[in-house]
Amino acid sequence: MKIILLGYMGSGKTTVGKALASELKLPFLDLDAFIEEKEKLSIGAIFKEKGEVYFRKKESNYLKDLISNEDFFVLALGGGTPCYANNMGVINNSNAKSFYLKGSIQTLVDRALLGKDRRPLIAEIDNEKLPEFIAKHLFERKNEYEKADVIISINHKTTEEVVKEISSNLS
Ligand code: S3P
Secondary structure, three states: OEEEEEOOOOOOHHHHHHHHHHHHOOOEEEHHHHHHHHHOOOHHHHHHHHOHHHHHHHHHHHHHHHHHHOOOEEEEOOOOHHHOOOHHHHHHOOOOEEEEEEOOHHHHHHHHHHOHHHOOOOOOOOHHHHHHHHHHHHHHHHHHHOOOOEEEEOOOOOHHHHHHHHHOOOO
16 A cells, blocks of 8 residues: 655644554655655755755655555655656556645644744745735645645644544545
8 A cells, every 4th residue: 555645834744644653553754755865955955055946846756656666655755845846647647546734824834933043945034924925825825735635624633543444545
């Protein structure tokens, strides 16, 4: 079984992915962590030293590698992965089941504030400008996110509740 979690920064892809993988006894893979390991650089350093275009090319190549070389996993994507290089086409043409962890602007702003510093796309944005930035960014991205097989709302839900909802949509 191949399960792919996607959604905006802070939607809980990694936290939910780890809990889901442990419940289903599947390996957990995190695309950002995989890129960092292969490139031997943090995501922040890749953006800074090599630029976003380089990051997007690597992100797409490593996504294809993981989807075609591994048979069992829960894979958490980066927030932008579905929106570049026909990655959503690759996902939908594979035998993976994809889940969009969908949050309201307010939920995403609250969560983004917590992990802002390690996210190069929002690290430099003033906190008071974050709601407008996220609203616009999400509007640009949501068409790709909504191509996922299943959409799960994350608002006011615990990790366990989201895991349960994904599990009940697996068969
Ligand atoms: C990005 C999200 C990040 C990471 C990179 C770009 C994006 O992943 O891939 O900073 O374009 O939304 P998370 O969603 O895990 O923060």
